[in-house]
Amino acid sequence: MHRTMTSLQMLWPHHRSGWCHAKLALELDSWSWETSIAFMEKADPRPALGALMEAYQKGEITAFEELYRSLGPALRRYLVSLTLSTQQAEDLLQETFLQIHRSRHTYVPPRPLQPWIFGIARHVFLMDRRSRTRRLRNEVEPGDELPDLPAPNRFDAFPHRDQLRRAIATLPPDRREPLLLHHVWGFSFKEVGSILGIREGAAKVRAHRAIAHLRAALGGGNAS
Amino acid sequence: MRPEQGLDRLLEHVGNDLRPVRPLHLGRRCFPALTALGLAFFGVLWWGFGLRPDHEALGPLALWGLSGLEVGAALLLVGLALREAFPGRSPSIAMLSAAAAIAMALHCLSSWITAGKSTVPIPAGQELDAMVFCLGLELCLGVPIALLAMSFIRRGLVTFPWRVGLLGGFGAGLAGNSLWHLICPYSGLAHTLSSHTAGILAVTGIALLVALLWDRARLRSWRTTS
Numbered sequence: 236m237h238r239t240m241t242s243l244q245m246l247w248p249h250h251r252s253g254w255c256h257a258k259l260a261l262e263l264d265s266w267s268w269e270t271s272i273a274f275m276e277k278a279d280p281r282p283a284l285g286a287l288m289e290a291y292q293k294g295e296i297t298a299f300e301e302l303y304r305s306l307g308p309a310l311r312r313y314l315v316s317l318t319l320s321t322q323q324a325e326d327l328l329q330e331t332f333l334q335i336h337r338s339r340h341t342y343v344p345p346r347p348l349q350p351w352i353f354g355i356a357r358h359v360f361l362m363d364r365r366s367r368t369r370r371l372r373n374e375v376e377p378g379d380e381l382p383d384l385p386a387p388n389r390f391d392a393f394p395h396r397d398q399l400r401r402a403i404a405t406l407p408p409d410r411r412e413p414l415l416l417h418h419v420w421g422f423s424f425k426e427v428g429s430i431l432g433i434r435e436g437a438a439k440v441r442a443h444r445a446i447a448h449l450r451a452a453l454g455g456g457n458a459s
Numbered sequence: 460m461r462p463e464q465g466l467d468r469l470l471e472h473v474g475n476d477l478r479p480v481r482p483l484h485l486g487r488r489c490f491p492a493l494t495a496l497g498l499a500f501f502g503v504l505w506w507g508f509g510l511r512p513d514h515e516a517l518g519p520l521a522l523w524g525l526s527g528l529e530v531g532a533a534l535l536l537v538g539l540a541l542r543e544a545f546p547g548r549s550p551s552i553a554m555l556s557a558a559a560a561i562a563m564a565l566h567c568l569s570s571w572i573t574a575g576k577s578t579v580p581i582p583a584g585q586e587l588d589a590m591v592f593c594l595g596l597e598l599c600l601g602v603p604i605a606l607l608a609m610s611f612i613r614r615g616l617v618t619f620p621w622r623v624g625l626l627g628g629f630g631a632g633l634a635g636n637s638l639w640h641l642i643c644p645y646s647g648l649a650h651t652l653s654s655h656t657a658g659i660l661a662v663t664g665i666a667l668l669v670a671l672l673w674d675r676a677r678l679r680s681w682r683t684t685s
Contacts, residue, residue: 294479296470303466329465336473338616340480341545354547358618366681432549432619 284348292339303332306349309420310356316415317360319404327363331356350426353416357430402452406445413438414445485541489611490534496607497530497634500600504642511644516577522641525569529637532562536630537608543623544615555626562633566659569640570651579646589645590654596643597658598665600635601628605666613673620674621667628666632659 284305290298310331314324334355342351403411416427417438427438514522539558542548581589608627617623636655643655 292480294477332469340483341615343482350547362681366678428551430547434551434553
């Protein structure tokens, strides 16, 4: 089992103690490779984040700062995956934390914090999209401006990293979200379903279809 | 914008309003309020109309038991609607559909059992009057229940208000019907399946409309930071 330390220092929801592994396997025509993503957790982050949130609910501003530093990068990348625009994601990140502030009373300890936070981010994204009254287009920015979509760190050595990121960007939103929420941010499919308002089984199916889409998109490329 | 700049701006906003808040326990507030309202409605109905004339023929199980079942189904639907107030806890569409189907099946079963135990027909020529009367009463009972439930749910952060309207409205309509089941003098299956079901669906429709209007209003006031 390959283990790769992520450089993002993100805190991940976990469902068992110790290392949390997310395995993303793609089989291409003539070769197959597996990527395991292991994330080091700061010794069970849920109580730490939950405690921070409770402190924030009690009015501690330092707790809010700590939450921003802990969860901001992950939320930013999640919003990038939704908006496909780093600028828009940055705007929505600010609005997300403002909404977190306004809705801090809706967090009920000791429930997991991350589904709640990501649920708010998704709410902000949907409200923004509706208010702009435009359809979400799966536009891929030109190569130089490709948004920094989440992709496993191991792909740094992969010669077709841009190709993979471009393929992820072209996924339909309803498939891209479950794929990234589960395989990159480590939410269980049950949690993915709660965030997106779909069944656990539907979340699995959509993620599986996303992988099939990626396989088709990458399998026809130059694998050398 | 650099992350630190973003944090500074946020701290400026947040710092102006950092009063302590208590976690929102909607169930602990909403259900007692709904129960109190339901009991108040029942008191008024009992005082105004009295129990249905055939209550002895129905017996306690068909009278109170079936009402209790419908109330249970109503609370289940309202409970699912309450979850919409909490981000990241939305029930799936499949769960909502199953709950709604079960609730409607219970209502049909209740109507069928009641008709089987005591069929009190509507006097000839008064079918339309009876339909309008029952429909109006169901609306008078169900709509306030729906509005009360939605007023609680609004305290949270709702991403899909239409779900709140559908679930809350259906639950409220069912709750209103469970009360009216104790009073309505007519137990014919055709009457209950048409008039009472229409009442439940009408309450659902009104609640959905209210939810959509609320959603439109908040969408108009939506701003993102620049």
